[in-house]
Amino acid sequence: MTSPEWTEVLRKRLAAIGVEVRVQTFTGDSSYPTEFTLIAGSVRTFGEPTLDAALVSLIAELLKVAGQEPILRGCEFCGGAHYTGQRCPLSPS
Numbered sequence: 001m002t003s004p005e006w007t008e009v010l011r012k013r014l015a016a017i018g019v020e021v022r023v024q025t026f027t028g029d030s031s032y033p034t035e036f037t038l039i040a041g042s043v044r045t046f047g048e049p050t051l052d053a054a055l056v057s058l059i060a061e062l063l064k065v066a067g068q069e070p071i072l073r074g075c076e077f078c079g080g081a082h083y084t085g086q087r088c089p090l091s092p093s
Contacts, residue, residue: 007051014038019058021051 011021020039035047036054043061048054072081077090
């Protein structure tokens with residue numbers, strides 16, 4: 001499947017679950033000739049150069065709204081750091 005075909009498949013699947021996909025196409029000196037904005041309820045992304053980048057931004061924004069934004073925390077078991085929800089392999093439990 002080519003990139004434009006895959007983009008269309010993603011747009012249809014996102015629309016089916018209530019995510020609005022807005023596409024702006026620019027001409028001239030714009031760095032990105034196409035920008036994608038995704039809107040899910042009150043959560044939105046702004047002007048990403050590709051649909052997959054817009055999806056990543058939307059997921060990050062949804063996690064913030066859900067109060068599950070990944071936070072890097074120091075680890076008492078290995079002395080390193082892990083993101084919220086990650087388990088240290090040296091943890092006893």
